[in-house]
Amino acid sequence: MSAATKTNEGLYDCRDAFSKTLEALAEADDRVVAVVNDSVGSSKLGGFKKRWPERLVNVGIAEQNMVGVGAGLANGGRIPFVSCASCFLTGRALEQVKADVAYSNTNVKLCGQSPGIGYGELGPTHHSIEDLAWLRPLANLVTIVPSDPWETEQAIRFAAAYEGPVFIRVSRYPVPALEHKIDRIEPGKAEVMREGTDVAILANGVMLHKALRAAEVLAEGGVSARVVNMAWMNPLDIEAIVDAAGTGAVVTVEEASVRGGLGGAVAETLALRRPVPMELVGFPGFVPTGTVDFLFDHFGLTAAGIAAAARKAISRKE
Amino acid sequence: MSLSTASAPVSGADRIDMVRAKALNIRRSAFTMVHEAQLGHPGGDFSAADILATLYFGVMRYDPNEPRHPDRDRFIMSKGHCTGAFYSVLAQAGFFPEAQLKTYMQPLSKLNGHPNRNYLPGIETNTGPLGHGLPVAVGIAIAGKLTAKDYRTFVLTGDGELQEGSNWEAAMAAGHRKLNRLTVIVDRNRLQQGDRTEATNSLDPLDDKWRAFGFHVEMIDGHDHAALLDVLGADPESRDKPLCVIANTIKGKGVSFMEDNVSWHHGVPTDEQFAQAMKELI
Structure with a gap:
């Protein structure tokens, strides 16, 4: 480091x-x-x-x-x-x-x-x-x-x-500083940060550590969540996304608009390859005044908010 | 390998004759392309033809067989819509076969309506949206200073294009940094797509504007080959500022019914008009 x-x-x-x-x-x-x-x-x-x-x-x-x-x-x-x-x-x-x-x-x-x-x-x-x-x-x-x-x-x-x-x-x-199991980043390669079987949380940037904490919260409730680091937006790791959908439910988390970013990329991929219930965590549009932490709390970009989105996605499984 | 200036072995009157002949070829070639494609911007092709011929056959140092030679002079066609003239001069200069000009704007052709550096040699940057050439040229000139290279950087802009604010961001930086090996040439044909520049969003006094941004300014007849050779060929080390050449031109220059006529910005000729133009372009 x-x-x-x-x-x-x-x-x-x-x-x-x-x-x-x-x-x-x-x-x-x-x-x-x-x-x-x-x-x-x-x-x-x-x-x-x-x-x-x-x-x-x-x-x-x-x-x-x-x-x-x-x-x-x-x-x-x-x-x-x-x-x-x-x-x-x-x-x-x-x-x-x-x-x-x-x-x-x-x-x-x-x-x-x-x-x-x-x-x-x-x-x-x-x-x-x-x-x-x-x-x-x-x-x-x-x-x-x-x-x-x-x-x-x-x-x-x-x-x-x-x-x-x-x-x-x-x-x-x-x-x-997160625990990475890889020695170096590889172009277009997502990194599975935590294995899980009930839901997959795909996150990047400053939301990744919150996604990992959300997985811990979910584990306490008996839910096994995979966490995938989607640092690469382009090239996008299509196979990692399709593989994540194997859990039956997917949540994306990004410090960005829910329209067109990581959530959009994952939704496009899954619509074509392997549709599953999805929740998109991010900002819905222009945000009101507040500190960064206030805004993260306000819009559910927290461990609790991500865990709630994960449960919601799981509840929509057929 | 070393690069040679196209002007080296020829001088004086012979050089002027050569440039004049090349400019005529550019006009004939560009209009043929536009006629065949029934697409293009022939008015601006013709106003720029003498400037392009002067640069490629009288001023610039380049090797078409090594188009990305680090010491080459750079030319950026900021008025990227005038590809009829630009592709024609590149082909004449040997960057690609003249036969390829026949594919102009045909499906999957490398001769897109606006130039693409990844399709053809001799193109430095992809232009088309206006106001992009000068900032890139400023960056090239800064790189030249950082690396103590003696290449020159030329950029040809339209005049209407100068309504784009990005040009003035770049002009400010060029003046501030005294980029004396940078030359901006303004194709001052006084017409933009829909009307006269002065009726749309006036540019005059254009020379004062460039001076205020730290440029040495020369105003010349942009169809006078001797004047173009003289001003563009002058040693850039003789000044401590970037150079702006305001080339007063006539849109559609060389064809009677096209000259100074706004409808020929992107007008395309009928067969009769094409035949008439070819009779005049001799």
Whole structure:
């Protein structure tokens, strides 16, 4: 866990893993550059800027140009990590992400910082619960939603080594370091975090640890829940989803809109391959004012809420 | 291998004659493609033809056999709808066989209505939506500075296209960073899809705008090959700013019934009109 910085109560801000990993990569390879929209602080790239001021390309508050510049840097043989609050990166610059990065198939690494409802009280303008739905149809764009510092480090290292466009969600919401049974992430491969037979909970990002806690809650009530880490949104692990449906009930959990993200991807897959009762846990739309934890509680993105969704899905089994 | 500037062995009047001949070929080729496909943007193809011919046969350094050579000069066709002219100049420059132009916009052709870098060599980035070329060009120019390469980066924009705000985000960054090896060429034909630019959302004084964003500005006749060669061929190290060339052009240039006529933005010719145009394009 070399890249992780421990916060209070054994929780970690994945942005620290992002910036430390990026610095390690930049030290080893001078092609690695960072591109930001005045987002040095919010991307935790102060250390990078200090060490390589000329390789930290700050275009100012101009996200469309930021993504285009990233594509241009890739054309010039650099490996650009374009880092910016996910809401602006994917919303303001969506056409650049589509045309300059995904459709052009350029070697640009898009790092959506503080996604989901990470900005809490700042409200839906600054939330990015739509990003997964916006990006999921974009061919070529490898999309990863890491769950903890280790997986964030793995995703950043994968992106640097991979030739092609990548989007990575980099969360700020404090999460525990999870027990992974794998040594390294594998493209498009879901990770079964816990075996189970009555229901499968498919989660990613900062919701994965809550899904694991939900499985513990369910176990106390005699329900055996499988928990699958769906960090890879693209490529999607179709077989892991179909296999999960073998439990007879599926719940998806994401720090995102319930429309078009992980829930949508799993629902599409199961509708075609193996329909089973499903529940989608996420946000129904623009959320009201509140802290991040308040909003998670309010919309049932908690261990108890996920467990309730699991019981509901199980109750709908024929 | 080393890259050569297309202009190296020829000079002066011969060079101008060569560029003029290439520009004529671009117009004839583009209009033939548009006629056959019954699709395209011939008005803008014709306003850009002399600029493209000058760049590819008088200014730029490239090797069509090694289209992604790291030291190549880069050209970005930001007005990506003008593929009739763009594909024609790429084929003439040897990036792919001219016979392939016959497939323009046919099902499964690599010659899509807007250029795709993954389909054909010589294309740096996929354009089509307007206002995308300059930001990418700025990134290429920054990469050149970071790596101490001496390649030049050229981007051709339409004039109506400059109504897109992303251009000005990129212009601000280019001026701030003094990207002197970056050249923006504005195809200033004063017409956009539906009307005159000045009647739609006026651009003038366009030269002042670019100057205010930190560019050195040259305003020239965009159909004057000698002037184009002179301005585009000048040593970029002689200035400490990016260059903006406002090329005053005529949409539909070269065909009497098309010149300065907004209906030829994406108008396509009948057989009679095509025959008449070919008589004029000699």
